[in-house]
Amino acid sequence: MKKIKIIALALAIAMLSVCLISCGTPKIKVNVKVGxxxxxxxxxxxxxxxxxxxxxxxxxxxxxxxLELNDIDYxxxxxxxxxxxxxxxxxxxxxxxFWTYTINGEEPTxxxxxxxxxxxxxxxxxxxxxxxxxxxxxxxxxxx
Numbered sequence: 633m634k635k636i637k638i639i640a641l642a643l644a645i646a647m648l649s650v651c652l653i654s655c656g657t658p659k660i661k662v663n664v665k666v667g668x669x670x671x672x673x674x675x676x677x678x679x680x681x682x683x684x685x686x687x688x689x690x691x692x693x694x695x696x697x698x699l700e701l702n703d704i705d706y707x708x709x710x711x712x713x714x715x716x717x718x719x720x721x722x723x724x725x726x727x728x729x730f731w732t733y734t735i736n737g738e739e740p741t742x743x744x745x746x747x748x749x750x751x752x753x754x755x756x757x758x759x760x761x762x763x764x765x766x767x768x769x770x771x772x773x774x775x776x
Contacts, residue, residue, distance in 0.1 A: 666698035688749035711746035
């Protein structure tokens with residue numbers, strides 16, 4: 633009788649385990665391309681990467697995955713990229729240097745990389761660019 637209880641308990645635990653595993657949250661998988669360049673030079677030519685998450689994968693997740701798969705150093709926070717391969721936001725007396733990105737050739741109109749979802753087949757290009765401080769100040773005054 634004791635053996636039957638132990639076997640029944642073991643079977644119940646096994647069935648519960650299978651149920652919990654099969655009832656887990658499904659992963660969303662998205663295939664995208666990620667490219668990174670500074671000036672005219674590609675640090676990473678557009679590279680195919682699969683991103684998966686329990687929620688819609690983001691631009692930031694895709695870029696991080698591509699950089700890590702290619703052993704490229706980077707710094708990021710929850711919302712975006714701060715530095716790639718030593719190229720970080722900086723300003724001098726004349727220019728400001730910063731990272732921007734496009735999705736399928738278009739600049740995003742809103743949202744940050746950490747909360748903007750990617751779609752199957754998207755191409756994300758990160759660009760390290762410079763802008764004159766004078767032009768940035770002029771653009772800022774137009775936005776006001």
